[in-house]
Amino acid sequence: MTVRILLPIAATAVLIGLALLWGARVAANRFVYVSELGADGEPTAWAFRWALLLIASAAVVVAVAARHLRSRLRVLAVWTPSVSLVVAGVSFAVASQVTCTSGCPLPVGSSFTWQDLIHTSIAVLGFAAACVAMLQVATAKDHPGLARLSWISAVVVAVVAGTGGILSLARFMVDLGGILEFVATTVALLWLAVLALALLGATRPTPEMR
Structure with missing residues (x-):
């Protein structure tokens, strides 16, 4: 019963988090990477922190509901x-609190700081884990609808994020x-919200829950 109550809340939290990120992006009024919204001194830092905390909480709730x-694939x-x-x-919860320094420089060479290294590493870990989750759900047993959605999302995220990451590392067309x-x-966030709602539909109440 608790899971059925929390799943729609989780989906809503993801969408609010996404809206906060896009609202911050519009308010920034310049081309930025997501993490730059939460960088030291940015007026959008509060929105970035709240967005990541909402998304992090939702991910844990969905994780509980997705235990089955x-x-x-063995791998x-x-x-x-x-x-x-x-x-x-x-990872997203940690990244929401340990944000990057102004401009979010890559933690290499003269621009190296432990703060940037921690934020960058944990943010990459979180995004990679989300992509792995997409692939796992895409190849899950007995869930063809979720599998198709997850395959499409995983391919789009991999291609788009990979291209963006390469451009960032190369400092070209940033x-x-x-x-x-x-x-x-x-x-990725829309996938998480849809997954929460799909799991809600798959979680049928037992007679004791009614």
């Missing part, structure tokens, strides 16, 4: 999608890279 899901079945979602949720990262983030 498991990939058909992806070493752990369950629930574990991947918990890792993503915890404006386009920022747009691509926001697109990939949007797709």
Whole structure:
């Protein structure tokens, strides 16, 4: 019963978090990467922190509801999608509190700081864990609808985020890279919200719950 109550709340939390990120992006009025919204001194930092905390909480709730899901592929079945979602949720929660320094420089060379290294590493870990969860759900047993949605989302996120990441590392066409990262983030968060609602539909109340 508790899970059925929390899943729609989780889906709503994801959408609010996404709205906060896009609202902050519009308020910034410039091309930025997602993490730059929460950088030291940015007026949008509060929105970034709240957005990531909402998304992190939702990911953990969805993880609890997705305990029965498991990939058909051995390489992806070493752990369950629930574990991947918990890792993503915890990573986003940490990234919401340990934000990058102004401009979010890559933590290399003369621009190295432990703060940037921690934020960058944990943010990449969280996004990677979310992508693994998509692939695991895409190959889950007995859930063809979720599988199709997750395959499409995983491919889009991988291609778009990968391209944006390469542009960021190369410091080439960074404006386009920022747009691509926001697109990939949007797709991933919409996937999480839809997954929460899909799990709600799959969680039928027992006679005792009615």
